[in-house]
Amino acid sequence: MELLTDPKFDFLGRRNFFMGLSALGIAASIGFLAFRGLNLGIEFLGGTEVVLRFREAPEEEEIRARLDRENLADAQIQRLGRPEDREVLIRTGLLPGGEEEGGETSRRLTDALRPPEERERTARGDLDLNAAGADAIALWLARRSDPAAAGPTAEAESAAAAIARLREQRGGIFTDPAGALELPEVSPEWGSALAADAFAGEFVVREVGFIGPSAGQELRLKTYWAVAGAMAGILIYIWLRFRFFWGFAAVAAIVHDVLITLGGMSVTQKEFSLPVVAAVLTVIGFSLNDTIVIFDRIRENLRTARVRDLAALLNQSINQTLSRTLLTSLTVLFVVITLNLFGGTKMNSLSFALLIGLFAGIYSTVFIASPLLLIWERTLGRRL
């Protein structure tokens, strides 16, 4: 099978159209970035975030009303994943206390969201099956049999482990305790104890994060250094590899890719986190490869050409390397698409950034880098 046998597309002929399209894309991206901005996570801004999975996700107003109890009503509330996941992300910026806040806010958030009935029941010693880990469940069961128990018994531990496993199967949260009572490891005595004094809490805390002011500052600094270093390394490599304007064209393609990717993140408002930065840098690295391949071929053809028709030569070079460019991009694209489809919520902003970046990279390699070379010679009258 061969994708293209001796392709002869005229890439440069329609260059104005393609570059115009790019310009549009870049303008749109800048517009979105300016007005909608990026969904920056706490890694960049500092603050607290909690990810909760609800038995049944409440409406946003309800959540805000409960947060108001702790004066946290202006937190950012976002639904994650698909509606079936019933997952909610709640994020607050750094509170005025400065470093003193240290970890308090996550407790206040979860406290505020807990329905008062559940808080009372927990204070009385009832067991929230959705908040307790296997150890806590084991201890609770053991103390039911023997109130003075210092630690869990082996039977209690195996019962707790079975309950935790069941909870895993149910997506990490119980909608009601019934299933837990019927497990073989749970003795009838424990069964009735659970029936009377255990309940399935309204939500389960999946993840908690807090970045204080100094930690946030350090993370930002590290990120700047990572990006600056990587970009410097790449630019030096370009400078060594290419003579003047070729390098400029390669850099222009990179700038295009980055802007389009950031624009895509702004439009979809997916979380812009540190792994997303990593994805963008990787895409830059990868997209540069194809540019290098095409430029090498152009240089080779320029050397051996008898007649200098730059447009035709550029077209020829691109067509000659098209097979290779498309194939290498295709294989990575397959992987990135499956990551987007099956990778899950946590990975999603990373895989999406890779996807957009990859498409932008392919586009810029073929439709921007080479046409720029033509413009350089034709419009600015300089020889390559």
Next chain:
Amino acid sequence: MQLRWKILLILAVIGFAVWQAFPLQETIRLGLDLRGGLNLVMQVRTDDAVRAEVDQVEERLAAELKEAGIAHAGLERSSLTRIRIRAAEEARAEELRGRLREGFAEWSEEREGDDWVLDLGPQVVEDVREVAVRQALETIRERVDQFGVAEPVIQRQGLAGGERILVQLPGVENPERVKEVFITPAFLEWKLAVMPPDLTPDEFRQVVPDSEERLAGMFGGVLPEDVGVYPEEITAPDGTPVRRFWPLKRASAVSGRDLKNSRRDQGRFGEPVVGFTLTAEAGRRFEKLTRENRGQLLAILLDGQVISAPRINDVISDQGIIEGGFTVEGAEDLALQLRSGALPATVVILEERTVGPSLGADSIRQGVRASLAGSLVVAVFMILYYKFSGVNAVIALALNLVLLLGAMAYLGATLTLPGIAGIALTVGMAVDANVLVFERIREERRLGRTVRSAVAGGFSKALITIVDSNVTTWIAAVFLYGYGTGPVKGFAVTLIIGLLASMFTALFVSRTLFDLLLGRRRATDRLSI
């Protein structure tokens, strides 16, 4: 190199990788985002320890000046490490200097007019800070031990003299409670209550005032010298929190330092309390105290707050209980903190990340599933497009993965969720090396070369081309590894190692496979590619 040896080398490398990497569950270190657990970075406020040290010295100085009868206008703290004696008696200046030099040798003294200024030497301050951090580290380690977490990480962080502590507790599911236990200093004190004139202890208990002014009023406007005001927080019957203020002797009769042991216990009505045992020496002091103050109130303070003030009914020597409206867990936690000792300084959380186990398990499951699916699609494509040579590429790809996992296990690299994405990316990028070579071979065949020379031609300049195509990705990955946080480091590591391994598999292994295929037949003219 002869074919035989090449094959042997390949098998040896693979054998090593397999031995290192399997069984997967046990060999690859999982990052926190996949394993679940608590990750804390805390800072020890060493200023507290320095302040406590200077406080003690200030008290000692005041006592000495009083004893020697040297008049002065008061002691002032003008900074963290500086004490100023105001308007000291001029006539006794030389004597004062002598005393200062002798009794407070670590302090530099200087005269400023009528005042004397003492500065704590910087070396001593350093030492105090250092000791504070070490003690905090020890105390936290004790507290973690008592929780019984498997494979905890407790490390001092920051450059030399760093004041940060990193704590990683995998598998912890109740971060709020664990955090509380760690960062509460848990400084316990017993202070005797001083009654206002005309009030018995039982009467006072009914009318504990809710403001400092009112308390002062009960004493006729001014509290006695050795008495301080200490707050208590209780809940009124209707649920609102109320603050009350107790007049207690400043000097603590007994403190948490005197505890030999403590554990959760049951009080008179079966409610949770904390039982304690004192050291022999402290027990004697306590016995004397309780004997001489029968009927008085003895307040128990935790971190400067009164938690209960029971009446001394009997003589207690070295065993007792602390009541304070504890829940079972509250009593358990306090007993734990007392056993490990109080933190020498406040500890503040700088950064926290807790991942619940269900999220960790989900992430692994989805990440692995996506990577496998992606690899499958790439494999199918390669076989469809390059036919039998595609199989060659798929074998190389599989080996690449094995090598990657083996290297990660060997190097102790941590696998994170972005790392799993990185592995998938490596699959997509690694196969490019094969694509480059195969396209070259196809081109050579189109030009009419024989199978053997086409294959040779395909691989000939492949190394340079493949290295070239990966350089920029490597540059980015290296910087990401250097400056990235945990998850990003995991991503960079899989890219770097994966691409390196792909060079071995795409060039050496694929070539060997080709040689193996073409070896037997003499002049083949067909190549499935």
